[in-house]
Amino acid sequence: MMQKNRNIILQALADGQFRSGTELGELAGVTRTAVAKHVDALKALGLDIFSVRGKGYKLAQPINLLVVDKIQAAFQQRSGVAYPASMHVVPLIDSTNTYIKDHLYNLESGAICTAESQSAGRGRQGRTWVSPFASSIYLSMYWRFAGGYQTLSGLSLVVGLAVADALDDLGISGVQLKWPNDIYVNMQKIAGILIEIEGSVGDEVDCVIGVGVNVQLPENVDTIDQPFTDCVTQLGQRVDRNTLIANILYYLHQYLNTFSLHGMLPFKEQWERRDAFFHKPVMLLAGQNSISGIGMGIGETGALLLQVDGEIKAFHGGEISVRAG
Ligand code: BTN
Numbered sequence: 581m582m583q584k585n586r587n588i589i590l591q592a593l594a595d596g597q598f599r600s601g602t603e604l605g606e607l608a609g610v611t612r613t614a615v616a617k618h619v620d621a622l623k624a625l626g627l628d629i630f631s632v633r634g635k636g637y638k639l640a641q642p643i644n645l646l647v648v649d650k651i652q653a654a655f656q657q658r659s660g661v662a663y664p665a666s667m668h669v670v671p672l673i674d675s676t677n678t679y680i681k682d683h684l685y686n687l688e689s690g691a692i693c694t695a696e697s698q699s700a701g702r703g704r705q706g707r708t709w710v711s712p713f714a715s716s717i718y719l720s721m722y723w724r725f726a727g728g729y730q731t732l733s734g735l736s737l738v739v740g741l742a743v744a745d746a747l748d749d750l751g752i753s754g755v756q757l758k759w760p761n762d763i764y765v766n767m768q769k770i771a772g773i774l775i776e777i778e779g780s781v782g783d784e785v786d787c788v789i790g791v792g793v794n795v796q797l798p799e800n801v802d803t804i805d806q807p808f809t810d811c812v813t814q815l816g817q818r819v820d821r822n823t824l825i826a827n828i829l830y831y832l833h834q835y836l837n838t839f840s841l842h843g844m845l846p847f848k849e850q851w852e853r854r855d856a857f858f859h860k861p862v863m864l865l866a867g868q869n870s871i872s873g874i875g876m877g878i879g880e881t882g883a884l885l886l887q888v889d890g891e892i893k894a895f896h897g898g899e900i901s902v903r904a905g
Contacts, residue, residue, distance in 0.1 A: 585610055586618045587671055590627075596642030598635045625672060625697055626713045626798070643714050646694055647822060654826030663829065665690030665722075671713075674700040676720035677776055677790040684778060684786060689724035690833065694825060701792065704774055705901070709792050710804055717793040717821055721832060726840060728783040733897040734844030734882035735836075736761045736775050737851055739789055742831035743771050744854055747793070749827055752814045756856040759875075759884045759902050763793075764856055767904075768809035770794055791828060795819050844882045852877040861905030862886065864895060872905050 585608040592599050592607050601612040623629055628640035648669045655663045665688045673695040680693055695718050701709035740761035747755045756764045763771035771793040778786040794810035811819045857875030864871045873886030883894040
């Protein structure tokens with residue numbers, strides 16, 4: 581209820597116009613004092629809301645919020661069919677991946693959760709994922725995958741490709757992939773993927789596919805520990821997050837269905853065209869060990885191929901990270 585009222589107030593302010601405390605209170609069905617508390621909570625999320633005596637509250641800049649109907653309409657337009665599973669769209673959550681994990685048993689394959697911000701966003705290798713309000717995409721999808729554990733390294737590459745192709749459609753040029761599934765433009769990270777495996781029955785594996793895309797990060801994000809960029813910087817224009825989410829979902833469904841039937845092979849060439857290290861020197865780090873080689877693309881199941889001392893070696897998933905050599 582709290583959350584719902586806060587959302588009503590946020591939606592009423594989204595267009596950047598003044599709204600009086602009384603008006604907001606009537607819309608949300610709460611007192612003016614409660615409105616003031618909700619506004620404080622929204623400010624704590626990083627929203628720039630100010631108040632003027634006699635006029636009410638106003639957002640410094642209008643914002644384009646996530647709206648479930650808009651995501652569904654954009655998906656329908658893109659794919660010609662309605663979204664086949666449920667959508668949970670919220671202003672704030674700990675982590676969209678955690679939400680899917682916690683609700684796995686009530687969800688159907690394809691169900692998604694997306695949020696305006698995350699209080700405990702997670703990245704790969706135990707890192708946190710900085711998640712400021714309405715400035716990125718934080719999206720998780722549940723996927724029940726029938727291919728068994730052995731093909732999961734390929735799965736994570738295919739997810740990277742889906743996100744890269746959705747960014748390409750937006751008009752961003754030069755989108756590249758860094759094995760296994762980081763997404764870069766000009767060697768700066770624009771999106772990341774965290775796939776979590778939640779157990780299996782026979783060959784059926786429950787996967788949580790988490791996607792974070794930097795759309796328009798605030799100027800003052802200084803907590804990201806690697807070179808990064810965002811969609812608005814690359815495009816020089818505003819980006820509709822609802823449409824971008826729909827396009828990511830469109831590619832995810834297309835590619836994951838093909839992957840389930842035919843594996844990684846149909847995607848090998850497509851992936852190598854986007855490989856940031858194809859025929860380039862790379863350094864592979866696994867714990868304390870490092871190996872230098874030349875990137876030779878990927879194997880049929882998505883293993884990273886490196887030429888090391890004149891020999892081609894394959895490296896599989898796990899906690900490996902790749903750097904320019
Ligand atoms: C990486 O380290 O590159 C992976 C980042 C993944 C971030 C996304 S945002 C949505 C989903 N929820 C999370 O807590 N993490 C993923």
